[in-house]
Structures are given as structure tokens and as C-alpha cells.
Amino acid sequence: MTAPTAFAISRERLMLLLMGLILALGMMSYLTLPKREDPEITIRTALVMATHPGLDLAQLEELVARPLEEATRAIEGVDEIRTRIGMGTVVLEVDLETSVPEAAIPSVFGEIEDDLAALAPTMPEGTRGPLINTDFGAVSIASIALTGPDFSLSEIKDQAEVLRDRLYGKEGISAVEVHGVQEERIWLETRSEAHGNIYTLLPVIAKALQGQNVSLSAGSVLLDGQRMPVEISGELRDADQIADLLVEVPGAGKGARLVRLGDLITVRRGTVDPAERPVFHNGRPAILLSVEMAAGEDITVVGDMLRGELDAFAASLPVGMAAELSTFQPAVVADSVNEALVNMGQTFVVVLFVMLAFIGWRQALIVATIVPLAVGFAFA
Template identity: 25%
Template structure:
């Protein structure tokens, strides 16, 4: 007994199963992940080593060659490429496709340990393995603009907004672009330092020795452990200004603020500059968790932004800069439109050429098979994205062609006098 014969003779069972499949397919369709592209594993990392002032030849001889030899010890290695430039070594590492996503981090950790144990590198040279963030897609971008506010005030609001966005269920990471690095600047005049009998290098050493950042260790007394925490680290700009600086050999001291100007500021020129509609801005970029719904993430982001637009002061505005969620929503809507158009066109054509009964049968296959496909996609954890939607659209045409061929074959056999049941089974 073949599948066709079983379906005809046990039609109630088949129709019951088909009804369950359709209901489950509709349920799974609601829960399918939605993203621009399917998740994929990047098996590439970069080892970056800085060697300031060294020529490309010295960088290759002292650093790049040694890193390459360590990388080649990895059994999972597929390819290694290197570039040696003035003061910089870059080694690209590519692993074999057989390395599963679950084992990938263990391989990078093993390589990181090997790099830390390389012998013969110049002093204070430490290779850095860059394996994080490769392949991440930040599909939603939000901008906060300032008109009349200082950078620090705008940055405070941007940090608060980031804290709200990272709490969203579907948000994996939120990065701020355009942020400037904050520093404490100690400005002085050489003539003034000389008048106090000081030098710039001596002043730097005094500041470094005063700002204690190391641990004091711990001591154990019987059953108690006492942690020693040294004091002296700077907690504010005023702490730096009020630190005492010895001058001369007479034991006299002055405050650092008396001989220098201590200010908090930002590095110039900034590494990134963001402008929105000609205004100074900061942008926040949001990536999607794997297997999540980018459309739902976009709706959550819109809700957060609507709340922030009400509480932001005049002069600060927040808006969307990039919206891949709307693009994906349009793609899915376009697929559904194509699906209904295909059903209507097939139905009209089949009614005209093959009759109402055959037309209804062939046209009904399109939604039934598509919904069944949603069920299978949900079971194997495949979401709706540009690749799966393209595959579904192509499959629609193939499915309609096959259905027409089967229907016409049955009709030809019936016209030859074969019983309709045997024509369908055979």
C-alpha cells in the first residue's frame, strides 16, 4: 500500500492529521524567529600585536614568525595569514569547518593560552587575540542629539538609555558610537616647575607613587583572614589637586594645584564623531539575540523611545537611525502577499483550464504545504529570514508545477477509461 492509497482509503485519519499539522503550523509561525540573515558561525580570529617604532622586518622576525609557529600547532587550523607593518603585527587565523560552534570558544581559549606562553618576545609585548564580535549585526540604531548641551550631559543620558535598551528581552548587545575617552589632564609650565626645583619626569613619578592601585594582600590570624587595602588612590579631581608635592631639600610641600592646572576632559581629536542632521550626537547600536524576533525587538525599542521622548529636556532628542526590523517586516509581508497572489492566480487558471474541482485541489496545496513547512521550520529551529523566504518563494513555483502535472496525469488516465481511484493510486 503506497502513501496515496493509504490517504484515499484512510481519508479521515489523513484529514485529522492534516488539521493538526495546519493548526501547529500556524502556532509555530507566530513563534518563528525573524532576522535579516540566518545565524552562522564565524571561524576566524585575529592576533594583533603592537610593537611601536619597529620596522616591518623586525616585526616579522621578532613577533609575527613566532606567533605563526604557535598558531600552526592547532590541529583545527585551516589557514593562517599574516601582515607585518611598521609597529604592528596582524595574524589572521581561520579554523576548519568541522569545528562546531560549541567547541569554538574552547579552541580560542587554547590559542590564547599558547600566545601567553610564547618565549622570546620583546619585553612588554603581549599578543591580543580578537575573537569577540566577529559577525555581529547591529540592525537597529538609535541616535541622541544635543542642541545646547555639553558632551558630558549628553553622554549621561546616552548611558541611561543604553541601560534601558540592554534590558529588552531580545537585545544581545548595545554599543555606543561617538563616545570620547575621558582623561584627567595635568597641565604645567616648565618655568614654574623649575622655580620650585622640580622636573616633569619627577612630577610624573610622584603622582604615580601617590596613586596606589595595587592590592595590599592579606594576612591570616588563626581562623580569620584580614584583607589589607592600601589608601591613597585618587577618587576625584580635587584629590589630585590637593595632593602634596615635596619641593627642594628643606621638607617644604605644596599642593599639586599650586604648581599645575588639573582638569577633567576628553582626548582630542576624538576617535569617532557622530552627527545627526548636522547636530552633535551619540548613536546606540543594538544587536539581536540568536533565535529572537527582530520585529518584536523593534517594537520594544519604539516603546522605550516613546517614553524617552516625553522625559528628555528641550534640546535633547532621540530618534531611529537604522531599522532593519521594518525591512524584515516588509519582506515577510511581501511573501504573504505573494502567497495569496499565487493562490488566486493558480485558482483562476485551474478553474479556466482544468475545472473547479481540480483548481480548488491544486490551489489548496499552496497554503497547506506552506503552513506545514512552518511547522517543520519551527521543529528544526529555522527562522524567517531573507534566505528561508527566498527558498519558500522558489518552492511555491515548483510545488504548483508538480501539482498540475499530477492532476493532469490523473485526468488523462480517467479520460482513457481507468477508474478514478486507480488513476489516482497508479
């Protein structure tokens, strides 16, 4: 009998205490262990992009790419810069040195962003950017789709923003992004039955619209030692006010006459056409919220909280509007964890019955106990 075995047998109570302690520590570690579908990956690369459709490739390299490279290379911690130049586009991939501590990466990225922002005014006129993206490694744990066949996308977006603000205040959530929002426009459309000379009135209509919403100082009033600005009312705030605008239309022999703009053309509020990156859920136009989890959190706990918040929010929505989970990683993680526990239990039972076929039940129980002890020791 070897010395470790003899020591364990001679101190039975101590061994039982140690095994119980290992199992307890393993269980505590399992319950507090962060769980997520995708591993946390430290991103050490920043993407910098600038566009200028009026420059050729040589001009882009000389006037845009080279200044960006020089400004970025001067920052401490930058290891390698890879540049791609396409038609009207410059993209830089900036890698940080592996020696940069993980905690210092955001500050280095912030320094890159500040230096490039200071460089922007020196870029050729018409240059868009430079824009920096350091968040392309983020992964959402859930996506929530808001739909409503009887509501406009603008009305659905308003409710989506309410839910976004509500989730931002919850622990464990780091970011909530809204997708599928379409930029709104006021559309002025001629009618098929419109008079033939309507197109000759377009300059008059444009002049009348340009004369509105002009911000001019109307002075100020000194009241109890405080100077209060005086504002002029009359701003056009919606499509109905634009339609009610009076336009001076030249008349035949009778001079100019005032005509309501809505009587000349159709004024309506709508979104850009065609839609830019629209989102659909179950075949219906939708606004989508993607929810990202903070580092070090348990995805199953955050998922339970998210379900509760979504149920409470859905109950407050107008009749005909719905908020549903489109993707939900916490359920996938919970199934995977449960499957691992079931596999461990099956392994324990199989080992126990195999050992019972060859040795006594006490020895078989000792051998089978190695399975949960090994798992507990790994977690501890």
C-alpha cells in the same frame, strides 16, 4: 485512477484532517520561526594582531610573528594560519578545522586567547598585544543615537551607559556596544594676555601637579576586630580643584609667593582633539548604541520590545536630550515578511480565477488550495 488518488477520494475526512493538520503545523512553525535580516554565520576564523613600531619587517617576523604562529599552531583544532606583516604590525588569520563542532568553537577560541595572553610577557618590550578578535561577524539589528545640543559628549555618554545597562537585562539581546565616546582630558592652556614669563613657570606647575594624587599608606585602625585603612584626602577630582591648586611662584626680591593655578593658566575639561572616530546623527555630534540580537530570536518580537524600552527611556531623559533610532532592521524584516504573505495571497487568487475560467468552482478551489498547502507543508 491511480492508487494514491483513489485512496484520497475514498477517505475524504482523513484527507481533510491531514490538510488541516499540515496547515496548523505550518502556521505554528511560522509564528515560532526565528526571523532576522542577516543569516547566522558560524565564524571559524580568529584575527590575532600585535604591533611594535620600533621593529623592522625582519625583526617582526622573527621576534613577534614566529612565536605567535608556533603558540597558535600547537592548539588542537587549528587548521590554517595566514600571516601578514606590515610596518610595525603583525596580523594572523587563524582558521579552525571544519571538523570542530559549532558548540566547541568558543572553547577553542578561548584556548587561543589564553595561550597568547601567556605568551605576551615574552614579547619584545614595547609590543602591544597580541589582541584577538573573534566577534567581527556580529551584526547589529538596531542603532540608537543620543544627541543633545546643550549637553557635552560626556553627559550624553552617561545617559547612553544607563540605556546600555537597561537593555542588557532584556531577553533576546546579546550585546550592546557604545560608539563615538571620546577620551576625556584636562587641558591646561596659556592665555593670550598671559605674562611673558609664564613659560618659565611650566616646570613649577608640573612639579605642583605631580605632587598631587600620590597614593601613600596612612596606616590603619583596628575597630571591633576589623582593620580599617586610613585614607588621606586631597585628591584632585575635577578641573575646578586643579584650578584652585596653589602654586609656589618665585618672586623678585620678596621670595616665593603662592598663586592660584587658575589665575596663571586656563584649566578646562574636554575631549581629545581632534576627535577619534566621531559619530554624527542628523548633523549633530552623538553617542551611538549598536544592539545585537541573540541567536534563535524573532527580530520582530525583539524589535517591539526595543521600541518600548526606547520610548520609556526617552521620556526620562533631561529636557533637550533625545534618543532616536538611527537604523532599525526589525521594520525591514516585517515589511519583507508581509510582502511574502501578500504575494502568497495574490498567487492563490490568480490560480483560483484562472482555474474558474476552465473548470468548475469546486475543482478550481481544490487546485488553488495547493498554494497554501505547499507553503504550510514547507514550514511544517
